[in-house]
Amino acid sequence: MANVYFEDINVGDSIPAWSRKTDFMSWNRYAAVNDEFVYIHMDDEAGRAALNEQGAFGMGNLRYAYLVNSLHDWIGEGARIHEVGCQFRAINQKNDVLTVTGKVTDKKVENGENRVYLDMNVVNQKGEATCPGTAIVVLPSKK
């Protein structure tokens, strides 16, 4: 079932905020499923050697997963994520509270699909944008 329909979307709409506190509990779980055991994500000394004074830092791929999950939770299981892209601009520090934000920039019918375009980001508790990106989702119609 879809949570939202194409006709209900307007340019400028925001998606519901989606937040997670990140630390070794979340990073280690992600490392376990993605086989991403890299010292910079596991060890403070390695993180500092990689020029991050605060030590170990989070995976970009986990923030990417948060972008995907936020979109999924907004559109529901009856709709489809077509494209997601992002740049990793700032580091995810230990104990950061990350919030995914998204704003609709366009909507149009393309290739027979009801596509909604969004600007996305992952913002930390200081309001710093760490992961700007874009997304396209395909929504069902009420018709």
Add this chain to the structure above:
Amino acid sequence: MTTQPQADTQPTLVTQEMIDKKGVWEQESTAPPIAESDIRKWCIATYWPEKPPRHYWDAEYAKTTAWGGIVAPPDFNPFAWPIDRPPVPASRQSATAAGAGQRGMNGGQVDTFGVPMRPGDVITTRSRTTGWEERQTRLGWTLFTYGETEWRNQNNEVVKTRVRTGIRF
């Protein structure tokens, strides 16, 4: 895109191997069949500490959805945990390595999704470098490498295409 540094200011981080392999598909590999449990664990990790959506882990419920069964989230990686470990490309080497050009980071990606991945699917990947540029950044002399990766399932259907940026400094 290829930008060379001025020869009298910075040595290039571009290697002959990169030049030789530009545009050439390589690193082809095939993942083991996707298991329901792989998807369940993936979703628990990426939704932690919240419970993931039911259609990712409850097969009976998933049959009632538009997907007709369990599908993996689009970011799911079936290539995790390979038996054989191919050498890590230079653009993906550890950020802790010493020396200019030996430290690496993931600069970002754009994924376009095709058919969903399902339990039992066997995914094959291939990748190629499409270009690069070099410039001074806050990290020092930095090489941005651009590439693309394609995933297809056992029916030769496109599952995902990724355009990625690797960073070396």
